[in-house]
Each structure stands twice: as C-alpha cells, then as structure tokens.
Amino acid sequence: MKNMCFPPQMLFVENVVGFEVSDTHDQLLEVLSDLNFNTQEFILSPLQFGIPYSRPRYFCLAKREPRSFQNPSVNSKLLRAPTFLTSVKAGHYRYNQNEDELEPICKPISHFLEIRSMNISEDSSGTITDFKESDERIPSETVCEDYVVPLNFIERWGSAMDIVYPESNRCCCFTKSYYRYVKGTGSLLATSNNLKQIPKENLEISSLKEMGLRFFTPREVANLHSFPPSFHFPYHISLRQQYAMLGNSLSVAVVGPLLHYLFSEIQ
Template sequence: MADAAESHGGGNEPQRVLEFYSGIGGMRYSLIRAGVKAQVVEAFEINDRANDVYEHNFGHRPYQGNIQCLTAADLDGYGADAWLLSPPCQPYTRQGLQKDTGDARAFSFLQILELMPFLLKPPSLLFVENVVGFEVCQLGLTHKTNFVTQEFILSPLQFGIPYSRPRYFCLAKRKPYSFVNEIWNRQLIQSPGPLYEHFDTAFIEDDLSQEDRHKLLQSCQPIESFLELKNPSNNIEAESATLGKGDDNVCDSLQQYYVPLSLVERWGSAMDVVYPDSKRCCCFTKSYYRYVKGTGSLLATVQPEKRDKASLKEQCLRYFTPREVANIHSFPEDFKFPDHISLKQRYALLGNSLSIAVVAPLLQYLFANPQ
C-alpha cells in the first residue's frame, strides 16, 4: 500500500477510511454524498442496535469491541489515510455535567488521539464532529502530531435544510498538505462560505440580525418537503393508509404519532410547534417521542384554513415519524431500519446521528487536494 500522504496527494487508489463511532451510518452516507473516492476499511461502534442498522444498509457489521483496547499496531494494520470521528457528545453538552475530557465517556476518543504519535502510518486526514462546546478541548494533539486545522460551527439552516442544529467540526490535514483555502487555517469558521471558495464574513446563526435571519430561513426548503404525508388532514385513518406504504410496516396506524391531549394540556407552553410550511424546526434528540419538552419540534396537522382559529389542543399535534426525521437529517431514500428495531430505538438512534447535508460538503472540502 502507498504511504498515506502519497495517496492523499492524488493517487489512483481510493482513500482508506476508518469510521469511529459509526452509529447508523451517517458519516458513511456523507462520504458517499461527497463523491469522495474512498473505501471504509473498518467502522467501530459499541451500540448493538446501531450496528444492526449499519449492517442492514451497508452489508458490513462494525467492530463492536471497546476501541480503548486498540493498540498503535492495530491501527497501523488498517493503513488508513483518514479517520472520521463522531464521539459521544454528552461530556460537552450544555445540559450535561460539562466535565469535558474528565468524563469517562470521552476516554475512548482521547485514547485514540494519544496513540497517534506512536503510529508508523498516521492518517493524513482527520474529521471530528460534535456539539458546540466541544471546541473548548482544542484537540491540542493535532498540533503535536504535525497537523494543520480548520474548525467550523455550522447548522443545516445554512445549507437550505429547515433544521436548527449547530454543530462543531474539526478538519485536520497532516503537513505538508493543507487546505484549498489556506487563509482559514487555525481558525474557527462559522460560515460555509470557505467550502465553496466564498470568502464572506463568518457568522453563526445566533449572531444574525433579524433581517439576515429572515433571509436565511427563506432560503430553506419548507418542512413539508421532508414529510411522508404531503397533505395535512384530520382523518387519521386515511393518513395511516398513506404512511404504511413508506415506513417499513412499523405501525398499523398513524394514531401512535399523535400527541395525547393530556400531554398538550400539561406541556403545551413548552412545546415547539411547527407547520408544513414552516422553514425551521428544532433539533431532534435521542429522547424524542419519549418526552415532549426540549426534545424536538411537533407538527401541527390542522387544516390550514383552521390554523389561526384553532387552540393548541385543536392543532392535531403529532411527532415527526422516524422516516421524516431521517429525511431532515438528509439520509437517502434507500436508508432503512431492520424490522426488529423498535420505534423508540429508531428515534434514539436518529437523535445520535448527524446532518448529512452539512457533513458531506465538509468531507468534500477535507479530501480535496490543495491548490
């Protein structure tokens, strides 16, 4: 096998990729969407159900052992050009204990990075995805191991997807290779402009003026573009017949997706309610469907002409279906769940996944040869 740096420099061989914390395959789908000539030589995931889904869609079951047990020799054996990592986010979330690298859930990630100086064949490329706040750990090892970095905080809203989910991304290249737009080296970038060679002013969604935020949302597709059910209706039985054709026969009725009125009465003031023509919804977490507060948006299915006069209890609120959440995450149409994965498990697995619409152009940018 050619040296990793030689391969990255434009050889005919596909890039050899290791996919850590592979989940249900969001990173691999992003790699495919990016059009990168790459071969995933191994994926690593400890969640058994996530591996069932990954295997169902890709025909390969990820390595399910503890990656903390991997040695430098083990990693060298893969001869990987690139490592893609989406480690557990709980140590860094605003709702969590924020112990950062002191949290046991971060140990496996740190262990992998600490092995890098001891590799005979270190990767040429690194890609790390996590929650906003992860940047505080600074990934100092990238500097110790001769990498140049560009960091991003981006949201699907900036890519035309009506989904508010800012995430942190660290892209790293081992010297002497650098990025196409070297001006952004060692910077935290909050705009997708550099990915498309647009050197506009970097911004983050929360810093936008009211006018700019309106323009950003208007550029997004409406939520109805991502729904299984295109025409809102109060006829649950009719909707159920339509849904059953595209949801892997998970449910016998759409009834299970409607929010009980008792929950509307108790938690209505805390619910984020959106409509089919809305241009934004909130982040879906792994607790979506189990809880209604702070776990993701709910869809109002009341007839449009009745919307303004209807009370919250009359809005006919329902959860987004797993297929709809997958659509908003930009998973392809041929992505499927195995039949034995329960409804709650599907939501949990999707909540731990990533936005393919955001990650794909980042990977395309990372794998591009410097000009």
C-alpha cells in the first residue's frame, strides 16, 4: 500500500480471533498509521446479533483522512460489543443483573432449520422418515440419508461431539471440514428429545445412537450465516464442497452492519 499511487480510502479486514495479538497485526496498523488511516477494531460473533451461532471473528475497519468514522471516540480501540452499530436492534440484548452487563438474546435453532420434522426410523436401518422442508416438499430417502451421522462416527467420536436441539439457542462454528469430521468442526442436531434431560457427558454410546443425530444441511448452515433465501449453490457443486465453502464464509449478520458503519459518514 505504501507504494501505491492511489491507495484505497477505506479498508475492511477479517481474520480469526488471535490475529489481534500477532506480529502481522502490528505491521498492519503501522502501515495504516503511516498512511493516515484511522482504525477501529472489533471482535464480534453472530450471537451478539440474535443469531444462535458462535463464530467470533476479528475485524478491522480503516478510513483514510479526511474521511472519518461516525464514532471517532473509539478510534484505535478494540471493541467486543456491537451496541453502537446502527443496524443492531436493542431487542437483541437483555440486562443480566448477576453479571451486571448486557447479554444477547438469540432465536432458537429451529428458526433456521430447513427441515421441520425429521426422525430416525425405529427399525435402526439408518433411514429417516417424516422428513419435511419448510415448503412442505418431501425429499427422496437418499437425500435424507445423506445427513445422518454414521454409527462409526458416533462410536469413535461420540464423547467429543457438540450436540444441540432445535430449541437450543447456541451452536458451534462450522468449519470447512464439517461433514467429513465431527470433532471440533461444528454442532450436530439431535432429532429425538427422549434423552434430552441427561447431560451429554453422562450418555453412553448406545444412548447417543438413539438421539437421531444428523448434520445440519448446507441450507441450514447458510441460514445460520444469514444468507438470503435466494442463495443457492450450482447443481454441480458437491455436498462436501458446499460445506467447505460455507465453513470458509462470513456471517452476513455481522459483516452487513460493519460495512454499513464503514461507509457512513458523520452527519
């Protein structure tokens, strides 16, 4: 950027949490300072925007003088709350008296599910019955089976799985390895409530097999990323490729307000 005749007037940077304490981060701020940029940094997650999805990411917004931010008082600061962003609704937060701070209110995961009713059949064949999408279309049985967690995955990684229910208000970050691996790659959805009252750490492998575990579909992952309903993948993109690209993507619920704020000027 120092060698550019016409460097950009605004900059938007996204990275994983931890970048803020790296040497590269220090170099970034040094270059931006030398070029007369004002910076504001954030660590934000969709959870703070009412989305039941834990995906904290680092963001750096930069404007070159004479451009300025709407809130210049937080220049050169790292913020961990989005409360002053104009697109964030006050209804997304509630006051927690025990911790004396605001905490986010998230919609249940069921609000983001493509499939309203999905149950593992009792004959233990691994097929899924009563599988319905929001528009009441019934996919083929082959499509249904694609999302069932294989028994060998449960036997090997059951204790490390993050299991959520449709009424849960939080799920883990989906990575590009989701669907290929189950450890640390994202949450799995339990379609049976029979064992819900038992803490997962106390469940035996045999019990985990009865929970009707399945992967979130690509459409559901896209919903949790706040992609619009019109979004879809071309038909030639494989299921694994869809998960990989979604795992590498951004949360629209977070990026949208940040971009709106970046492009806004002091009135």
